[in-house]
Amino acid sequence: MLEAQSLLKRYQGVPVVQSVGFTLGPGDVLGYLGPNGSGKSTTVQMVLGLVTPDGGRVLYRGVDTTADPPAFRAVVGYVPEEAHLYPFLSGREYLELVGRLRLMPEAQLQARVGRFLGLLDFPSDVDVPMHAYSKGMRQKILIIAALMHNPDVVVLDEPMAGLDAVSAIMLRHLIQMLAKAGKIVFYSSHELDAVERVATRVLVLDHGRIVADGTVERLKDLVREPSLEQVFARLVVHGDPAERASRIIDAMVTRG
Amino acid sequence: MGTQGRELRRHFLREYLESDLVAPGVDQHAGAAIVLGALLTPGILLPLLLSFKYGVPWWSAIEREGASWEDKLLFVLLAMIASGFVSLAAWDALQPARRDRLVLGPLPLRPGVIVRAQVASLAALVLAVNVASMGAGPVLFALVMVSGSSTATWSGVARTMAGHAAACLMAGAWVFLCAVSTNAVLFNVLGAASFRRAGSVLRVIGAAGLAGLFLSLPLLIGRVEALVAAPPWWAAWAPPLWFLGVWEYVAGHGDAWWTRLAWRGVWSTSTLAVVALCGLVLGYARRLGGQNTVSRPAAAGGQGIRRLLRSRVLIGSGIGTAGARACFAFSLQTLTRSAPHRLIVGAILGAGLACAALVLAQGARGATAPRGDDGPAILAVQHILTLSIAVGIRIAAAFPAELPASWVFSFLSTGRVNEWILGVKRAASWAGVLPVILLTWPLTAVRFGVAAATIHAIVGFVASACWIGVLFIGVTKAPFSSTLEAGRGGPKARWALYFVAFLSFIYVLVRVEAAAMGSTSGRLALAAGSAVVYAAIRGLERIMARTPRPPRFDDGDDWDFQSLDLSR
Numbered sequence: 001m002l003e004a005q006s007l008l009k010r011y012q013g014v015p016v017v018q019s020v021g022f023t024l025g026p027g028d029v030l031g032y033l034g035p036n037g038s039g040k041s042t043t044v045q046m047v048l049g050l051v052t053p054d055g056g057r058v059l060y061r062g063v064d065t066t067a068d069p070p071a072f073r074a075v076v077g078y079v080p081e082e083a084h085l086y087p088f089l090s091g092r093e094y095l096e097l098v099g100r101l102r103l104m105p106e107a108q109l110q111a112r113v114g115r116f117l118g119l120l121d122f123p124s125d126v127d128v129p130m131h132a133y134s135k136g137m138r139q140k141i142l143i144i145a146a147l148m149h150n151p152d153v154v155v156l157d158e159p160m161a162g163l164d165a166v167s168a169i170m171l172r173h174l175i176q177m178l179a180k181a182g183k184i185v186f187y188s189s190h191e192l193d194a195v196e197r198v199a200t201r202v203l204v205l206d207h208g209r210i211v212a213d214g215t216v217e218r219l220k221d222l223v224r225e226p227s228l229e230q231v232f233a234r235l236v237v238h239g240d241p242a243e244r245a246s247r248i249i250d251a252m253v254t255r256g
Numbered sequence: 257m258g259t260q261g262r263e264l265r266r267h268f269l270r271e272y273l274e275s276d277l278v279a280p281g282v283d284q285h286a287g288a289a290i291v292l293g294a295l296l297t298p299g300i301l302l303p304l305l306l307s308f309k310y311g312v313p314w315w316s317a318i319e320r321e322g323a324s325w326e327d328k329l330l331f332v333l334l335a336m337i338a339s340g341f342v343s344l345a346a347w348d349a350l351q352p353a354r355r356d357r358l359v360l361g362p363l364p365l366r367p368g369v370i371v372r373a374q375v376a377s378l379a380a381l382v383l384a385v386n387v388a389s390m391g392a393g394p395v396l397f398a399l400v401m402v403s404g405s406s407t408a409t410w411s412g413v414a415r416t417m418a419g420h421a422a423a424c425l426m427a428g429a430w431v432f433l434c435a436v437s438t439n440a441v442l443f444n445v446l447g448a449a450s451f452r453r454a455g456s457v458l459r460v461i462g463a464a465g466l467a468g469l470f471l472s473l474p475l476l477i478g479r480v481e482a483l484v485a486a487p488p489w490w491a492a493w494a495p496p497l498w499f500l501g502v503w504e505y506v507a508g509h510g511d512a513w514w515t516r517l518a519w520r521g522v523w524s525t526s527t528l529a530v531v532a533l534c535g536l537v538l539g540y541a542r543r544l545g546g547q548n549t550v551s552r553p554a555a556a557g558g559q560g561i562r563r564l565l566r567s568r569v570l571i572g573s574g575i576g577t578a579g580a581r582a583c584f585a586f587s588l589q590t591l592t593r594s595a596p597h598r599l600i601v602g603a604i605l606g607a608g609l610a611c612a613a614l615v616l617a618q619g620a621r622g623a624t625a626p627r628g629d630d631g632p633a634i635l636a637v638q639h640i641l642t643l644s645i646a647v648g649i650r651i652a653a654a655f656p657a658e659l660p661a662s663w664v665f666s667f668l669s670t671g672r673v674n675e676w677i678l679g680v681k682r683a684a685s686w687a688g689v690l691p692v693i694l695l696t697w698p699l700t701a702v703r704f705g706v707a708a709a710t711i712h713a714i715v716g717f718v719a720s721a722c723w724i725g726v727l728f729i730g731v732t733k734a735p736f737s738s739t740l741e742a743g744r745g746g747p748k749a750r751w752a753l754y755f756v757a758f759l760s761f762i763y764v765l766v767r768v769e770a771a772a773m774g775s776t777s778g779r780l781a782l783a784a785g786s787a788v789v790y791a792a793i794r795g796l797e798r799i800m801a802r803t804p805r806p807p808r809f810d811d812g813d814d815w816d817f818q819s820l821d822l823s824r
Contacts, residue, residue: 050361050362070364070365074364078362080358084355084359085359086267086359097267100260102364103259
């Protein structure tokens with residue numbers, strides 16, 4: 001079980017995440033939604049122990065994750081929002097570095113790296129430095145790095161960014177398969193359609209606070225909207241988006 | 257060190273060799289070979305040059321010993337300077353970088369493993385640089401020292417080699433530990449945001465100091481024999497002499513004074529090691545423990561610059577076209593906010609400061625002679641410094657501000673690179689030359705009076721416009737946006753000609769100025785001449801800025817995806 005209890009984070013006195021809590025068991029996929037700046041990535045970083053909460057705690061199997069952060073991180077796979085990579089390493093070298101730092105046996109590491117690269121349709125130039133990779137290729141490398149040690153908890157922060165349509169469909173299936181295999185999946189995204197398809201539970205965040213928590217069907221019933229996108233719009237979109245788009249066009253063409 | 261530590265140490269070492277400013281895909285072996293060559297050369301060349309000095313058979317052992325101090329000090333100082341430059345270059349790596357924290361943070365690593373790996377990799381780097389800069393020095397120098405001696409023994413030669421190696425390694429380690437300690441103390445005391453700002457300033461000062469020290473070497477080592485003969489009180493507190501003491505002590509020549517200095521060196525190095533280690537551990541614990549994990553962008557400094565750039569007076573004062581104004585603003589922002597660019601300008605300015613100090617010292621010596629005059633030397637200081645800052649900015653403009661952003665220049669090119677160059681020239685004049693002139697004005701005012709100093713400042717500004725113009729002749733490379741390719745930007749023969757031409761120009765100019773300063777008519781003639789020359793330069797620049805000339809981007813064959821990131 002992965003449990004977050006009343007997480008609170010302030011930056012320069014301003015709360016960016018307040019009273020966020022959830023409990024996830026094996027097989028759960030939590031869709032974590034919210035507009036830009038709502039506190040999604042800060043929550044992800046608090047769950048991973050990369051940011052120390054100002055209040056609340058994260059428990060894994062009933063143990064506070066701050067008691068032994070490396071032990072917790074050993075069972076977590078994380079795909080970050082931004083592809084922070086070492087551009088001078090090739091994709092294979094990066095995966096080998098991550099695998100060795102995760103203390104994977106060398107033979108297993110080499111076998112899994114080769115297999116993953118093949119499964120994700122990597123071209124033959126996987127051995128060139130990553131500065132030459134497209135955004136999608138980098139994202140695939142991050143996904144492999146997050147999964148190759150067979151983690152129990154998978155934290156995905158905008159994993160679809162840069163992926164082509166085929167890879168995105170494959171990733172959606174992969175998330176469902178991971179859940180079926182008993183993994184806990186924390187899936188933070190703006191892709192409402194994808195979340196609607198894969199999440200067993202949805203948590204919507206606005207201005208650092210939870211504004212909705214439940215299954216997709218329950219949220220649709222509560223708000224009486226036919227799709228998650230419309231539920232989301234009702235809950236967190238302030239003002240008319242069409243009106244705002246019209247103002248942007250005005251700003252583009254207005255002189256002075 | 258376990259598997260994780262070994263892997264991390266190897267990774268960090270590789271990371272030091274990587275630079276975001278070097279063109280992706282460029283073979284870094286060429287650059288590494290140039291650096292290695294530069295490091296190895298003094299260790300091999302110096303003993304060979306010194307063999308002429310020590311091949312004197314009638315020198316007694318004591319005479320030979322006394323004559324060797326200046327050469328030993330030279331080796332020690334070279335080790336300190338090499339280590340200093342490496343420490344400054346690796347300054348950011350002394351604390352966990354944001355990228356490292358983001359990549360390594362989610363991995364099951366204990367902070368201690370990362371700290372140890374980082375310290376070990378840095379120590380390995382510094383050791384490698386020190387060993388390379390010593391090269392074959394200990395062996396060759398020991399052999400050279402005994403080359404003309406009839407009383408030398410093999411054990412004595414071996415001890416001299418050991419003394420040489422110990423002194424140079426300890427001197428290099430001392431400088432490195434100074435940098436680590438300063439870095440760690442600043443980080444722990446100031447916090448992450450202020451540390452970045454203070455660190456930037458310190459690095460520029462450090463680069464200037466090291467460049468100055470390098471150029472002052474002839475002056476310093478020439479005085480060591482007199483210093484040892486009658487040591488003043490401060491000699492016991494001069495770190496280079498501590499390591500000279502280590503050399504003498506290990507080589508078995510140490511009397512009580514050398515022994516005392518040697519132990520001072522040992523204690524000082526040990527204390528620094530403790531401070532550095534404690535500071536690093538504390539700093540890492542704070543960063544990796546989450547207290548400073550989210551780095552908010554440092555409050556973007558340069559409020560003054562922002563106001564300056566928005567000032568209608570400045571924009572209206574003839575920066576030129578929109579392209580020139582854009583490049584003027586971009587040059588100012590890059591020079592003030594980019595650490596590598598500040599370092600380059602700082603190092604060249606440091607070299608200029610050392611030159612100015614030498615000229616002043618020479619002038620002061622000349623003033624004691626009959627009919628001697630230190631006036632030209634004082635006048636030359638401003639010109640040397642403005643020249644050095646102009647050269648620094650010229651070199652800095654060849655370094656990309658941020659490689660992946662270079663496409664902006666390519667995309668927005670109007671086909672007139674001269675416009676952009678004009679903006680850089682204006683930035684060099686206003687942000688580089690003008691502050692130097694204002695800072696040196698009091699020196700001239702004290703010696704020649706306010707009116708003469710003001711005229712000298714005007715002449716200096718016009719002269720700097722001349723050499724800024726010369727420095728940018730034929731430049732078609734987009735400023736601050738082309739990649740670097742190791743080996744392509746190496747020293748060129750024409751630089752020596754430029755150097756001689758600039759020095760000759762300064763020499764003639766200060767002689768003319770010194771002659772004209774004596775009378776009102778002379779000063780007025782100088783001011784009028786300056787105004788005419790400046791108007792001519794500005795006119796020429798405006799014509800050139802309008803001339804179509806497409807910019808050049810040295811970005812190799814894979815420019816398409818480097819610049820726009822679209823092709824794959």
